[in-house]
Amino acid sequence: KTGNVTLDPGFVNTASCESTITFIDGNEGILRYRGYPIEQLAEQATFLEVSFLLIYGHLPSQDELSTFEGKVSNRMMLDERMRELYRCFPRGAHPMQVLASGVMALGSFNRDTLDVHDPDQVEAASLRLIGSMPTLAAYAYKSSVGEPFLYPQKHLSYVENYLRLSFGTPQEEYEIDPAVVKAFETLFILHADHEQNCSTATVRMVGSADASIYASMSAGVNALSGPLHGGANQAVLEMLVKLREEGVDMKTYVSQVKDKKSGVKLMGFGHRVYKNYDPRAKIIKGHADELLRASGKSNALLDMALELEETALNDEYFIERKLYPNVDFYTGLIYEAMGFPAKYFTALFALGRLPGWIAQWREEHADPSRKISRPRQVYVGETERNYVPIAER
Ligand code: SDX
Numbered sequence: 001k002t003g004n005v006t007l008d009p010g011f012v013n014t015a016s017c018e019s020t021i022t023f024i025d026g027n028e029g030i031l032r033y034r035g036y037p038i039e040q041l042a043e044q045a046t047f048l049e050v051s052f053l054l055i056y057g058h059l060p061s062q063d064e065l066s067t068f069e070g071k072v073s074n075r076m077m078l079d080e081r082m083r084e085l086y087r088c089f090p091r092g093a094h095p096m097q098v099l100a101s102g103v104m105a106l107g108s109f110n111r112d113t114l115d116v117h118d119p120d121q122v123e124a125a126s127l128r129l130i131g132s133m134p135t136l137a138a139y140a141y142k143s144s145v146g147e148p149f150l151y152p153q154k155h156l157s158y159v160e161n162y163l164r165l166s167f168g169t170p171q172e173e174y175e176i177d178p179a180v181v182k183a184f185e186t187l188f189i190l191h192a193d194h195e196q197n198c199s200t201a202t203v204r205m206v207g208s209a210d211a212s213i214y215a216s217m218s219a220g221v222n223a224l225s226g227p228l229h230g231g232a233n234q235a236v237l238e239m240l241v242k243l244r245e246e247g248v249d250m251k252t253y254v255s256q257v258k259d260k261k262s263g264v265k266l267m268g269f270g271h272r273v274y275k276n277y278d279p280r281a282k283i284i285k286g287h288a289d290e291l292l293r294a295s296g297k298s299n300a301l302l303d304m305a306l307e308l309e310e311t312a313l314n315d316e317y318f319i320e321r322k323l324y325p326n327v328d329f330y331t332g333l334i335y336e337a338m339g340f341p342a343k344y345f346t347a348l349f350a351l352g353r354l355p356g357w358i359a360q361w362r363e364e365h366a367d368p369s370r371k372i373s374r375p376r377q378v379y380v381g382e383t384e385r386n387y388v389p390i391a392e393r
Helices: 009-014 038-044 047-056 062-073 082-088 095-109 119-145 158-167 178-191 198-207 213-224 232-246 250-258 279-295 300-313 316-320 328-337 342-366
Strands: 022-025 030-033
Touching (some): 030 279, 038 279, 047 062, 047 119, 047 158, 047 178, 062 158, 082 095, 082 119, 119 213, 178 342, 198 213, 198 342, 213 342, 232 300, 232 328, 232 342, 250 300, 250 316, 279 300, 300 316, 300 328, 328 342
Antiparallel strands (some): 022 030
């Protein structure tokens, strides 16, 4: 099943599953969705086209794509009562907490799927999740800044709707910028799937218990929120802003990172699988300069990031450990230039990753031989010993 790829026994023993969705060669920096190179998809496809590819396994015909887009568009509007849910959160609630709750609540308001083995119910819930996620994410942002919620509009595309729901207000029409729309199509495609990363493995593990698809996706959002995972895009920007405020030069910072006692990590660097440049980071870096100039934002933070990368990639510590920029190193600069606050960046990652989570969850359920995920452990605790009454302790 692995074609001409020879897997060493060690790899096979640690592999959590077989999958046909995403291929990564960490040494060569290769990423393909259903066999298509990420570079081609990022440049030529739309996010919904790639979502279709990940979920159904083939690139859609124009008819298939139009039908899929229509079904998704019909599910962008939330049950009106969900607005009350958002109003219950304190203003400072982290958007990932709000988003994880919103995804879980979606299942309550739309009882699409009670039976995870009913393909029609799973299909209904998949479309519901894809359609509702931009609205759930945008409302998480709007509630954090205390602005009114808008409604999705049928004549807008998926990404256009998302940007308008996030930045539009009832006072004036939101002006759609095609360059920004294209940038977000590309960014969401680059985040759409990444084989068995922490959050996707979580989605598959929760799904393996026959828990609802909503519970599995909400678990994925929570796993992704960790700063070592999707939360790194927020941590990278906070790192650069702190360095600028404190006037720390890049060489000094790299020395602090190398001094283990500092506990400082170069956020946005390193990867469990990539021991080469993350192909997604390469594409995002290429767009960052162009987008920052278009947004009129100062490139000071980008220049810092470029200098930090240059310093690290020429340093023995990073070279020995094969630490390169990952997908999170440059994304935050673009999100910030587009007007999103740093604490919101990971919600953008979740919006992009959703179709991959859905495809992986469905693959888990499609395998008739699958069992509930139940990892074992190596016990290294106390050997047997007898209870001691408290008076004698
Ligand atoms: C994502 O899995 C995926 O596919 C995830 C993801 C996806 O699309 O789903 O690609 C998205 O999560 C990207 C990663 C985002 N996280 C960060 O940028 C946080 C910073 N990076 C590190 O925390 C770390 O690199 C990880 C968590 C990403 C990977 O950690 P590993 O594989 O467990 O590597 P490790 O901790 O074993 O590191 C090996 C060595 C160690 O040094 P030594 O013990 O050998 O002396 O490299 C060092 C580490 O200390 N190291 C770093 C470092 N990353 C690793 N040192 C400084 N800065 C870093 N960023």
